[in-house]
Amino acid sequence: MLSWREGSSRLLYAVDEAARRLGLKPGLTLAHARARVPGLVVAEADPAGDAAALKTLALWAHRHYSPVVQVDGSDGLWIEVTGAAHLKQGEEALVQDLIGRLSARRLSAHVALAATPGAAHALARYGGRRWLVLPPDQGALGRALAPLPLPALRLAPETITGLHRLGLASIGALEAAPRAPMALRFGASIAERLDQAHGRRDEPLTPVLPRESIQAALPLAEPVLTAEALATLITRLVEDLCRGLEKRALGARRLDLLLTRVDGSLQALRIGTARSVRDTGHLTRLMVRQIEQIEPGFGIEQARLVASLAEPLQASQQQGLAGEMVAGKADLSPLIDRLANRPGIRRLYRLAPVESEVPERSLARLPALAAPTEESWPAALPRPARLLPRPEPVETMALLPDQPPVFFSWRGKRRRVKRADGPERIFGEWWLDDAEWFAVRDYFCVEDEEGRRFWLFRNGDGADEATGSMRWFLHGFFS
Amino acid sequence: MAQRREEVVDALRERLRQIERGGRPRAGVLPFGLAALDGHLPDGGLALGALHEVGGAGEGSDDGALPALFIAGLLARRPGIVLWCLPPAHPGGTTTPHAPLFAPGIAQAGLHPDRVIYVEAEEEAVRLAAMEEGLGHGGLAGVVGELPRLAMTAGRRLQLAAEATASLAFVLLRAKPALMDKEITRPTAATTRWRIAPLPSPAVLDTPAAPGQPGIGLARARWRVELLRCRGAEPQVWEMEACDAQGRLALPAALADGPAAAAARIRRALTG
Numbered sequence: 004m005l006s007w008r009e010g011s012s013r014l015l016y017a018v019d020e021a022a023r024r025l026g027l028k029p030g031l032t033l034a035h036a037r038a039r040v041p042g043l044v045v046a047e048a049d050p051a052g053d054a055a056a057l058k059t060l061a062l063w064a065h066r067h068y069s070p071v072v073q074v075d076g077s078d079g080l081w082i083e084v085t086g087a088a089h090l091k092q093g094e095e096a097l098v099q100d101l102i103g104r105l106s107a108r109r110l111s112a113h114v115a116l117a118a119t120p121g122a123a124h125a126l127a128r129y130g131g132r133r134w135l136v137l138p139p140d141q142g143a144l145g146r147a148l149a150p151l152p153l154p155a156l157r158l159a160p161e162t163i164t165g166l167h168r169l170g171l172a173s174i175g176a177l178e179a180a181p182r183a184p185m186a187l188r189f190g191a192s193i194a195e196r197l198d199q200a201h202g203r204r205d206e207p208l209t210p211v212l213p214r215e216s217i218q219a220a221l222p223l224a225e226p227v228l229t230a231e232a233l234a235t236l237i238t239r240l241v242e243d244l245c246r247g248l249e250k251r252a253l254g255a256r257r258l259d260l261l262l263t264r265v266d267g268s269l270q271a272l273r274i275g276t277a278r279s280v281r282d283t284g285h286l287t288r289l290m291v292r293q294i295e296q297i298e299p300g301f302g303i304e305q306a307r308l309v310a311s312l313a314e315p316l317q318a319s320q321q322q323g324l325a326g327e328m329v330a331g332k333a334d335l336s337p338l339i340d341r342l343a344n345r346p347g348i349r350r351l352y353r354l355a356p357v358e359s360e361v362p363e364r365s366l367a368r369l370p371a372l373a374a375p376t377e378e379s380w381p382a383a384l385p386r387p388a389r390l391l392p393r394p395e396p397v398e399t400m401a402l403l404p405d406q407p408p409v410f411f412s413w414r415g416k417r418r419r420v421k422r423a424d425g426p427e428r429i430f431g432e433w434w435l436d437d438a439e440w441f442a443v444r445d446y447f448c449v450e451d452e453e454g455r456r457f458w459l460f461r462n463g464d465g466a467d468e469a470t471g472s473m474r475w476f477l478h479g480f481f482s
Numbered sequence: 483m484a485q486r487r488e489e490v491v492d493a494l495r496e497r498l499r500q501i502e503r504g505g506r507p508r509a510g511v512l513p514f515g516l517a518a519l520d521g522h523l524p525d526g527g528l529a530l531g532a533l534h535e536v537g538g539a540g541e542g543s544d545d546g547a548l549p550a551l552f553i554a555g556l557l558a559r560r561p562g563i564v565l566w567c568l569p570p571a572h573p574g575g576t577t578t579p580h581a582p583l584f585a586p587g588i589a590q591a592g593l594h595p596d597r598v599i600y601v602e603a604e605e606e607a608v609r610l611a612a613m614e615e616g617l618g619h620g621g622l623a624g625v626v627g628e629l630p631r632l633a634m635t636a637g638r639r640l641q642l643a644a645e646a647t648a649s650l651a652f653v654l655l656r657a658k659p660a661l662m663d664k665e666i667t668r669p670t671a672a673t674t675r676w677r678i679a680p681l682p683s684p685a686v687l688d689t690p691a692a693p694g695q696p697g698i699g700l701a702r703a704r705w706r707v708e709l710l711r712c713r714g715a716e717p718q719v720w721e722m723e724a725c726d727a728q729g730r731l732a733l734p735a736a737l738a739d740g741p742a743a744a745a746a747r748i749r750r751a752l753t754g
Contacts (some may be wrong), residue, residue, distance in 0.1 A: 335563060335599075338619045342601060345615075347608035349570050354585040354595050366585055366595075375596040380586040382727055388547040388554075388591075390584035392571050407696055416541075422683055422697040448700055454682035455542055456703060479584060480547040482680040482703060 005048040016048035020111075053077065060110075061211045067104070068097065070259030070271045070311060071210040073120075076157075079127065081120050081208055086296050087273040089346045095136050102134055118144055120208060121200030125155035125174070141202070148200055149175030156196045162189050174200070207268040210261065217251065218309040219243035226265050226302025233303070234291045240308035241287045248310060254279030257312035260290060262297065263305035270297050276340045277372050279314040285337050289344050296346070339371050356380050360429045362478070363390065384427060385448055387458045387479030394476035397459065401475075405465040407447040411457075413477050418451040428464070443470040448481060456481035499524070499714065509648035512556060515730055519707075523674075524714035528556060531648035532673035533641040535632060535666075537655035539679035539706075543662040545581045546628065546654055548678040548705060551591045551725055553626055553652045558592030558729030560650065562623035565616035567601045567609040569628060583628075592729030597623065610636050613643075613651065620647030628654045630661070637671030666710065675711040680704070681721060684734075702726070704734060 005016040013033040025040050037043055057074050064082050065072040068091070071083035084097055091097035098114050105112045114134040115126035122144055126135060129151045137147055148155075151174050153163045165188070171177050177185075178197060185193050198204035219240045227236055237260065248255060256279050260272040274289045297303075343351055352368040355376045359365045365380060380386065399408035407423035425447030444460040451457070458479035463471025509531030513520045520526045528534065536549040557564050571582040585595050601612045609627050616625040617640065627640075632653050644651040653672065657665055666677055681704035683697075703724040710717055723732040 335619070335621070338565075338615065339599075341615055342612055345608065345611065347605050348601055348603045348612060350600070350602040352600055352602075353598065354600065356586075356595065362584075362586070371599045377596065379589045379594055382590060386586035386590060387584055388550045388587035389545045389581035390587070391581050409696060420696040422700055424698075424700040449696065450683060450700060452682065453540065454680035454704065455540070456680065456700070479587070480542060480545045480581060481587070482542055482548045482551075482705075 005046050016050075050077065058211065062213050064101075065211060065213065065311065068101065070261060070273050070309065071208050071269060073208040073210060075120075075124055079124065081123065083208055083210075083269075083271060084116065086271050086293070089344070089348075090273060090275050092349050098134050098136055117147070119200055119202045120206050121157070121196065122148055122202075124157060125151050125200060129155040144201060145178075149173065149178070153177065156193075156200060158192060158196060162192065165189060166193075205266060205268045210269070210271075212309065213311065216309050216311055217244065217247045217253070217313055218307060219247060220305070220307040223304055223306065226304050227306075228299050228302050230294050233294050233297065233299070236303075236306055237290045237294075237308075238283075238287050240306060241283050241290065244308050244310060245281050245283045245286070248281050248313060251313075252315060253310075253313040254281040254316040255286065255310040255312070256280075256314050257310070258286060258290065259309045259311050261307045261309065262299075262303045264299065265301045265304050268300070270299075270303070272296060273311075274340075274344045276336070277343065277370070278336050279316050280336075280340070281316060282337075285340070289340055292341070293344065293346075336372060343371075359432065361432060362386065362429070364432070385424070385481070387456075387481045390458075390479040391477065394460070394478045397475050397477050399459075399475040405445075407449055408459070408475060411449075411459065411475065411477075413457075420449045421452055423447050423449040426461075429460075446478070454482070495714075509645070512560060512650065514556075515559075516733065518720060518733060519731070522709070522715055522718055523712065528650075529673050530650050531645050533637060533644050533651040533653065533671065535637075535653045535655060535670055535672040535675040537657075537662055537666045537675075537677050539659075539662070539677050539708075541659055542680065543659050544656060546656040547581075547587075548680060549654045549656075549676075550583060550588060552676065552678045552705075552707070553624075553654060554588045554591040554593040555725030555729035555731065556652075557597075557624045557626070557650070558594075558725075560623040562597070562621065564593065564598045564623050565601060565612070565625045566598050567603065567612045567616075567625070567627040569609070570602045570604055590727060591725040592727055606630070610640070613640060617643035617647055617649045617651055620649055622649060624650035624652060626652045626654055628656055630657050631655070631665050632670065632672070634669060634671055641671050641673065670711065672711075673713055674709065677708040677710055679706040679708070681706050702732075705731075707731070 015027060015029050015031045015033060015036055017029055018027050027036050027040065033045065054077065057077070057080070061072045061074050061080050064080055069082045069084050069087040073081045075081045084094060088094045088097050091100055094116055098116055102112060102114055113127045115123045115130050115137070116135070117123040117126055117137040118139055122137070126137065126147060130147070137143055152172060153166055153174065156174060166177065171180060177193065182194055195204065199206045221236065221240060227233055240260070244255070255276065257273065257275045262270040264270060272290065272293050274293065276289070280286060339351065342348055351371050353371055353373060354366045355369050356378050357365055357367045395413065398412040400410045401408040407425060408420055410417055410419055412418070426445035429444045429446060431442050431444070443464045444462060445465065446458060446460045449457050449459055457477055458481065459475055459477055461473060461475050463473045465473070509529065511525045511527030511529055513527035536552055537543060538546050538549050542548065566583070568583060585598070588598070589595055601609070603609045603612060606629055609629060613625050613627040616622055632655065637653070640651050640653070655662065655665055666675065683701055683704065705722045705724055707720045707722045709715070721734055723734050725731060
């Protein structure tokens with residue numbers, strides 16, 4: 004628990020989860036809190052230190068998520084994910100990734116992804132959910148904002164008190180109230196905040212930039228509007244940037260294009276590469292492919308290209324060798340970069356064996372360009388070409404407890420088993436997970452009358468109920 | 483005289499093919515390693531620098547396990563990396579499970595996991611674009627795309643992309659049986675089109691443990707490999723034994739001496 008001094012009294016500045024459960028809230032006087040909960044552990048608040056830490060966190064988010072990150076007040080960050088979410092396989096995946104990484108650093112966070120900074124600010128703090136991703140349509144935005152309380156709008160405390168006195172308690176009520184009298188009484192801030200949250204007025208973010216990043220900027224004599232002009236602009240910026248990279252013997256792993264529109268708002272684009280690259284052609288192509296994501300509005304008046312992540316070039320990536328045959332193998336990294344930066348592609352990976360008997364756990368994803376593992380799965384154990392994401396229960400008739408079924412029905416069709424092979428006994432990995440829902444699976448390959456081969460298993464060893472439910476499941480298809 | 487005539491016809495045929503390829507030299511072929519198949523196909527194997535369409539038959543056509551094994555077996559015998567473009571395991575919006583590829587099963591057709599890069603994309607258009615991207619690279623062993631259908635224009639684009647870099651492209655059709663029957667009979671831009679169906683194991687091998695019980699033990703699976711369409715060759719059906727661990731198909735043992743010998747054996751057996 005942290006406290007700080009305001010005037011003559013000491014107030015609570017921040018409280019931890021345990022204190023929150025005891026009903027303590029920031030803003031309470033320390034004396035009051037001590038009276039309610041004896042034995043409080045209190046430390047002096049350090050707003051300056053907090054601000055510095057938040058700035059560090061902003062730079063970290065800039066590195067991992069988006070070219071445009073801005074500190075929001077004393078307790079938040081805005082991350083502009085437009086044009087950057089595809090690198091994390093979509094918005095929802097990005098939000099989960101963010102929460103996961105933060106909690107790995109012992110930071111708990113509330114995350115909201117919405118169409119405007121104002122709405123994201125409101126929903127993260129007052130949305131009542133650990134995280135949410137709002138669909139991009141205007142209706143959803145309005146519906147999500149309507150029930151939120153007034154402090155969510157970033158209004159001055161006096162304004163909020165005044166509005167409460169008028170009986171207005173939610174954004175929806177405020178939205179429905181007549182504008183002119185409000186403006187007369189409280190100033191223009193209410194209308195401005197409402198419009199910003201609903202996306203009727205732009206709220207440009209001012210991104211934090213890591214110091215010492217290599218960048219290239221071009222002042223533009225006239226606003227740029229067309230895709231062709233943007234492509235030329237990108238080409239020139241990339242050439243500039245690559246010269247800068249060359250001076251320091253670096254290659255880019257990530258490039259951010261920051262475009263300032265005539266109306267002052269910011270458009271950003273981010274591309275990533277699997278290995279450090281300094282090939283102007285390759286980098287330009289990657290960027291130009293994303294041009295359609297830029298909304299130029301009335302024109303772009305400033306352009307800046309930042310190598311937000313730069314690394315020494317790998318030997319095989321030197322200018323001139325890229326794209327040629329390296330050590331007898333065609334260089335795949337340009338292809339992988341093009342695919343990784345293409346919107347709509349969810350994942351790009353290789354698979355490698357993992358030591359696990361449980362079939363669905365016997366493989367792991369690797370980055371597409373990871374070094375070859377030289378390992379495969381045991382060839383002697385038959386494995387189907389297609390595996391159901393979840394085993395599906397089947398109705399069976401088995402004459403003997405430890406024999407394959409004579410019939411089984413799956414998705415309404417009854418099949419006679421003509422031939423079968425098995426069982427292959429697989430033991431559940433109870434030591435990995437308390438909730439491992441089986442102790443033993445007995446797998447059979449069976450062939451029906453038409454020659455189609457299925458992979459069935461019985462949950463349990465056929466004799467001891469403790470090893471499983473003895474129910475049958477279909478898990479995969481050999482044909 | 484007859485000899486000369488045949489030579490002239492062969493030369494003309496070759497000239498025609500070259501015109502079809504737009505004057506580009508022949509990209510070569512990937513032989514199946516089986517005289518029955520290679521002898522039937524023009525140039526003695528599956529054409530490189532071309533698009534090939536492979537679908538399943540019957541109720542398994544939705545899962546496309548056999549086409550996947552057929553393609554994996556072919557690519558197992560080519561050097562290099564394979565790009566396999568597929569839908570995510572749980573496509574958004576639907577609840578029907580969509581059995582995804584199981585790499586250990588594919589490895590058993592000879593395609594080592596180190597050699598396959600998977601690309602997951604929900605939209606067909608993105609998968610098609612990823613395939614084109616892969617074909618444009620030109621240094622891959624092959625590019626595979628799992629699609630519910632292949633429109634004429636999309637097929638034409640892939641065929642051209644494959645021709646341009648002499649790459650091998652496969653479209654693996656996955657559709658419900660009724661749709662599959664429709665998809666697999668309509669005109670295609672692909673160079674060849676195949677349909678792979680399972681065949682029951684021969685009855686002689688059935689040795690049930692007890693009457694009414696299933697037979698014990700499974701022999702190498704049997705496939706009905708059907709060439710539905712091929713430029714420069716007639717449609718044909720073969721009965722084959724499934725890919726082995728090196729991706730090779732085989733003629734069933736009973737037919738190994740050729741259909742005539744098998745027929746003779748059967749006649750002998752019948753006349754006793």
